[in-house]
Amino acid sequence: MDYASAMTQTPTIPRDAEPFSPRLGRVGAVDAVALEARAADLAKRSIKRESKLQALELIVRMTDLTTLEGADTPGKVAALCAKAMRPDPVDLSVPAVAAVCVYPTLIEPAKARLGSSGVRIASVATGFPSGQYPLPLRVADARAAAELGADEIDMVIDRGAFLSGRYGEVYDQIVQVRDAIGGAHLKVILETGELGTYDNVRRASLLAMAAGADFIKTSTGKISPAATLPVALCMLEAIRDVHLETGRMVGMKPAGGIRTSKQAIQHLCVVNETVGPGWLTPDLFRFGASSLLNDVLMQIRTQKTGVYESPDHFTID
Amino acid sequence: MTDELEQRHAAIDWEYASAPESRAIVQFRDRYGLVIGGEEVEPASGQWFTTASPATEEPLAEVAQGGPEDVARAVSAARSAFEGWSALRPAERSKYLFRIARILQERSRELAVAESLDGGKPIKESRDVDLPLAAAHFFYHAGWADKLEYAFPNRTPRPLGVAAQIIPWNFPLLMLAWKVAPALACGNTVVLKPAETTPLTALMFADVCRQAELPAGVVNIVTGDGETGQALVQHPDIDKLAFTGSTEVGKAIQRELAGRGVPHTLELGGKAANIVFDDAALDQAVEGIVNGIYFNQGHVCCAGSRLLVQESIAETVVGKLKRRLSTLRVGDPLDKNTDVGAINSKAQLDRIRELVASGEEEGAELYQAPCDLPEQGYWFPPTVFTNVAQSYRIAQEEIFGPVLSVMTFRTPAEALEKANNTAYGLSAGVWTEKGSRILWMAERLRAGVVWANTFNRFDPASPFGGYKESGFGREGGRHGLEAYLRFDG
Numbered sequence: 001m002d003y004a005s006a007m008t009q010t011p012t013i014p015r016d017a018e019p020f021s022p023r024l025g026r027v028g029a030v031d032a033v034a035l036e037a038r039a040a041d042l043a044k045r046s047i048k049r050e051s052k053l054q055a056l057e058l059i060v061r062m063t064d065l066t067t068l069e070g071a072d073t074p075g076k077v078a079a080l081c082a083k084a085m086r087p088d089p090v091d092l093s094v095p096a097v098a099a100v101c102v103y104p105t106l107i108e109p110a111k112a113r114l115g116s117s118g119v120r121i122a123s124v125a126t127g128f129p130s131g132q133y134p135l136p137l138r139v140a141d142a143r144a145a146a147e148l149g150a151d152e153i154d155m156v157i158d159r160g161a162f163l164s165g166r167y168g169e170v171y172d173q174i175v176q177v178r179d180a181i182g183g184a185h186l187k188v189i190l191e192t193g194e195l196g197t198y199d200n201v202r203r204a205s206l207l208a209m210a211a212g213a214d215f216i217k218t219s220t221g222k223i224s225p226a227a228t229l230p231v232a233l234c235m236l237e238a239i240r241d242v243h244l245e246t247g248r249m250v251g252m253k254p255a256g257g258i259r260t261s262k263q264a265i266q267h268l269c270v271v272n273e274t275v276g277p278g279w280l281t282p283d284l285f286r287f288g289a290s291s292l293l294n295d296v297l298m299q300i301r302t303q304k305t306g307v308y309e310s311p312d313h314f315t316i317d
Numbered sequence: 318m319t320d321e322l323e324q325r326h327a328a329i330d331w332e333y334a335s336a337p338e339s340r341a342i343v344q345f346r347d348r349y350g351l352v353i354g355g356e357e358v359e360p361a362s363g364q365w366f367t368t369a370s371p372a373t374e375e376p377l378a379e380v381a382q383g384g385p386e387d388v389a390r391a392v393s394a395a396r397s398a399f400e401g402w403s404a405l406r407p408a409e410r411s412k413y414l415f416r417i418a419r420i421l422q423e424r425s426r427e428l429a430v431a432e433s434l435d436g437g438k439p440i441k442e443s444r445d446v447d448l449p450l451a452a453a454h455f456f457y458h459a460g461w462a463d464k465l466e467y468a469f470p471n472r473t474p475r476p477l478g479v480a481a482q483i484i485p486w487n488f489p490l491l492m493l494a495w496k497v498a499p500a501l502a503c504g505n506t507v508v509l510k511p512a513e514t515t516p517l518t519a520l521m522f523a524d525v526c527r528q529a530e531l532p533a534g535v536v537n538i539v540t541g542d543g544e545t546g547q548a549l550v551q552h553p554d555i556d557k558l559a560f561t562g563s564t565e566v567g568k569a570i571q572r573e574l575a576g577r578g579v580p581h582t583l584e585l586g587g588k589a590a591n592i593v594f595d596d597a598a599l600d601q602a603v604e605g606i607v608n609g610i611y612f613n614q615g616h617v618c619c620a621g622s623r624l625l626v627q628e629s630i631a632e633t634v635v636g637k638l639k640r641r642l643s644t645l646r647v648g649d650p651l652d653k654n655t656d657v658g659a660i661n662s663k664a665q666l667d668r669i670r671e672l673v674a675s676g677e678e679e680g681a682e683l684y685q686a687p688c689d690l691p692e693q694g695y696w697f698p699p700t701v702f703t704n705v706a707q708s709y710r711i712a713q714e715e716i717f718g719p720v721l722s723v724m725t726f727r728t729p730a731e732a733l734e735k736a737n738n739t740a741y742g743l744s745a746g747v748w749t750e751k752g753s754r755i756l757w758m759a760e761r762l763r764a765g766v767v768w769a770n771t772f773n774r775f776d777p778a779s780p781f782g783g784y785k786e787s788g789f790g791r792e793g794g795r796h797g798l799e800a801y802l803r804f805d806g
Contacts, residue, residue: 029750031770034601044441046336046653058329095325118322237600244636272331273644281328 027206028241030198030234039230045269052265053303059264059296060087060094062282064122064253066101066290068129068221074109077102079317081113088297088314091304097293098282099152103128104141107148122187123150126177129191129220131156135173139180146181153177154187154217154288157204159194167207174211187215187253187286192231193223201231205238215251221288226256232267236274243275252279255288261299264292333646336653338440342427345517348379351387351540352523354394355533361386366542368516371437372650372659372694380516383539385548388508391537392552395479395506398534403476403504407463414459414502416529421452421494424525428518432490433650435517437659437695438613440651450775451494454793457777458502461798465503468795473805476504477580478556480801481549484519485562486512486661487616487717493519495792496559497536498777503801505557508537510549514662516540547573555579557801561618564715564741564786582790582800584618584782586715587743589764590736591621591772594729595630597748601770603637606721609746609772611645611657611699615719616665618787619744621772623712625732628725635703635723642686642699649691657719660695669697669718676702676711681722707735715741729754737763742784746772765791 047055065084067076080100088094099120100110110121123145127133133141142153155177161169178186188208192201208216216235219226232254239250252271258264264287271279279285294314302308348365350357360381367376381387402410421428429443438447465474480500484492489511500507511519519538526536539545543566550558550573558581560570567585574581591609593602609621626634650658660666677683681702690696697718705712705722712722726732736745745764747755759767765782768774775781780791790800 028600029596029598031598031601031750034598034604034771037771038601038604044445044653045333047333048336049334051332051334054329054331058331061325098325118319118325268331277331278328280331281326283326 027203030202032198035198035234036230039233039270042233042270042273043229043266045266047265047269053300055265055268056261056296056300056303057095058268058280059261059287060097060293060300062286063097063293063296064099064101064255064286064288065097065293066221066255066288068101068103068124072103072106074106077106077109078113081110081119083293083315083317084119085114085117087293088300090313091301094297094300098286101154101288104145104148104150107145107150111149120151121149122152122154123148124154124156124220126155128154128156128189129222131158132160135176138173139176142177143180146184150184152185152187153181154189156189156191156220157208159191162195162200162204167203170204171207171211174208174213178212185214186212187217187251188213189217189220189255190235191220191223192218193225198230198234201234202238205235206242209238209242209248209250213250215253215286217253217255217288219254219256221256224257227254227258227288229266229270233270233274236270240275249278249284251284251286253286253288258287258289259291259295261292261296264296333654335649337649337651338430338433338444338653340430340434340651343431343434345378345431349381349516349520349540351381351383351391352520352536352538353387353391353534354397354537355527357523358390360384366513368435368514370434370694371514371661372691374694377435378517380520380540383510383541383545383548387539388545388548388552391508391539392479392481392554394534394537395508396554398532399476399478399506401532402506402535405504407465407504410502410504411459411462413529413531414455414462414498417525417531418452418455418459420525420528421448421455425449425452428490428521430651431521432518433658436486436489436515437650437661439655439658440653441655442613447488447491450777451491454491454494454498454777458498462502465798465802468798469802469804474503474802475805477801477803478505479554480505480507480557480559481552481555482507482509483546483549483558483560483562484509484511486515487613487618489515490518490522492561493522496561499792499797499801500559501535503798505801506535506537508539508549508555510539510541510546513542550574557581559790559800560584564788567788580800582782582792583788584790584792585743585786585788586717586741587618587620587783587787588623588713588715588739588741589619589621589744589746590623590625590739591746592625592726592732592736592748592758593627593630593634594732594747594749594751594754595627596750598750598770599630599634599637602748603634603641605746605748605770605772606638607641607645610721611719612773614657614660614697616661616717617773619766619773619781620717621744621746622716622721623736624721624723625726625735626723627732628727631723631725635701638701639684639686642684642701645686645688645699647688647690647696647698657699660697660718663695665717666695666697669716669720672711672714672716672718673700673720676705676709676720676722679706679709679711681705681709681711707738713739729758733758733761737761740786743782743787744768
């Protein structure tokens with residue numbers, strides 16, 4: 001599908017569907033002040049007792065435990081995988097996380113370690129984090145990651161193309177990556193911290209969904225601000241609009257900057273009250289995080305025992 | 318997938334556990350007298366009435382029924398205090414106001430809980446809106462007290478004398494602040510009559526004044542019903558009357574004051590239009606619509622009770638709105654997660670029901686979000702009427718409840734015409750991404766406040782008041798000060 005017809009169908013037509021009729025797409029505007037006010041309002045929800053414990057265990061299940069450093073080694077990734085499968089060795093009722101998220105060269109060691117645990121492997125690709133590489137290399141990067149055994153591919157959009165108004169290119173590139181990775185799940189990173197406005201966040205969200213994203217993801221974690229609550233709200237509103245018009249349920253992954261249970265629970269409240277409880281599953285919502293998990297484990301222990309334990313009781317991996 | 322794996326992917330059924338604010342911070346006494354001349358006194362009538370929580374109908378305290386004799390004592394106490402208070406160095410008056418503002422902040426949790434208990438509004442509103450704004454009004458006016466000459470250059474501002482003030486039940490402490498702060502800043506003394514159903518925070522405010530060591534008689538509080546208010550209006554020795562309440566009572570007050578030379582400001586009813594154009598940021602507009610009409614159960618004189626939405630997007634907006642309604646949490650006002658609390662009184666609930674019935678009868682289509690309402694107390698679910706004609710009572714009369722009437726328009730000119738086609742003129746909202754259209758509308762809307770891409774935003778520096786039957790005079794800002802001053806020369 002070329003750019004013109006793609007944009008006229010945004011956000012309503014899923015990729016590969018027959019167009020109903022050409023029409024003017026209404027991307028719609030976002031008012032920054034009111035959006036932030038709504039996010040701040042939702043952040044005030046007070047989640048206590050059993051609803052808190054439920055949320056904390058869900059957050060563990062939703063976590064993409066992440067390491068994306070130049071210094072990553074098979075040893076480091078092995079430790080991370082051990083943690084992913086059994087986050088709290090003291091409390092075995094704590095479930096495994098959803099996935100580990102690594103660079104492509106570390107897919108194999110991760111795979112060896114995770115085996116049949118059901119914990120998935122997500123790999124960043126397409127010239128992560130900048131995406132400033134020739135398109136064939138980016139597509140090959142994604143293909144290689146899928147072939148190495150990644151279950152999920154976290155690609156970055158070409159912000160350079162997006163910010164210079166070449167939306168069609170961005171759309172076509174996502175489609176090419178989608179086609180290159182076979183059956184792997186596609187998460188499209190918008191890098192909202194570089195997009196500048198919520199209008200752009202909404203536009204990029206709809207574009208990525210129209211191009212076939214299974215998930216849309218806020219950030220690489222390399223740029224600040226990363227996953228803020230208003231950005232998550234803005235993206236979830238776009239997801240909801242696509243769902244209401246097409247029935248298609250696209251997932252969401254805030255990544256970067258979520259370090260505390262409190263922040264993560266605030267995100268769950270935004271999910272619950274924006275797209276609805278149907279999204280309260282790891283199949284449709286993930287947290288991309290590294291340090292968040294230990295805080296959640298600590299809070300779970302506190303909920304169960306009534307006392308806070310020292311951070312030294314939770315492993316640093 | 319194995320069972321274990323399936324469990325790991327399962328969605329949760331997530332209900333927020335109740336998160337009640339502790340009411341232990343408030344200890345109501347069994348009985349509250351009148352506060353006159355710095356002392357608590359019994360009413361001459363010897364009569365008391367009970368104030369109850371509208372959420373549970375639980376009696377909270379007994380309050381004095383003030384009569385004409387009590388009003389006379391209060392006015393006389395205010396008169397005696399006026400000489401000293403008005404002669405005080407303005408910077409000293411400032412200090413008292415700053416002190417009151419700080420004490421309101423310090424005691425904000427206690428006052429917020431009391432406000433929610435006595436009035437039924439959600440704790441998140443009393444905590445995040447009523448109390449911070451009440452304190453802000455005292456801070457703002459504390460700043461003016463010694464700078465009045467600068468507010469009115471080349472005029473010589475003087476206080477009026479004894480200000481009689483009658484406030485409503487929807488924002489009890491905040492309306493007190495809107496009235497008392499400018500009156501004191503300008504050197505007047507006050508006799509205040511709080512609303513019959515929500516007298517407690519005003520009586521607690523008397524304790525705030527005591528803590529601030531405000532001279533005796535500067536603020537006097539006479540509780541009671543409409544007759545008490547009438548006695549206050551009729552008292553010959555008042556120098557100013559400020560009233561916030563219904564248009565009906567406002568008209569009666571105006572008749573009462575005719576020919577008496579008592580300056581007065583009236584802040585009355587409203588039937589505000591919230592106007593959504595097709596280019597607006599729709600999700601945020603929906604938030605504004607919700608905030609406009611369901612904030613404080615719609616017990617807001619400037620509530621956006623008429624939604625005017627451009628016909629081309631009406632279906633989308635109403636769809637989004639209905640969906641959003643289902644996420645509103647109605648219930649215990651003290652629960653921190655409650656969005657919509659209790660209707661303030663039985664009388665008000667009856668009025669809402671009566672008008673809603675008229676809407677159904679006249680042919681409007683009713684939608685109410687599914688929600689479980691508590692059995693005790695006074696409750697009404699968030700309600701939307703579609704297919705509303707301009708001629709229906711629900712499009713013309715102030716309902717003062719969580720009931721929205723939706724109408725459509727085709728062009729900006731039609732939106733303007735419909736918005737202005739009401740006896741009221743207190744506020745309006747305009748939702749569009751087009752700056753020039755906001756300015757075009759704001760110039761032509763006959764409403765005291767026009768909000769652009771927001772609703773129900775208040776600031777002590779911004780004057781608030783009505784056109785037409787929404788009243789006259791302004792509260793807040795320099796305009797608000799003027800209502801408590803006379804000018805020599």
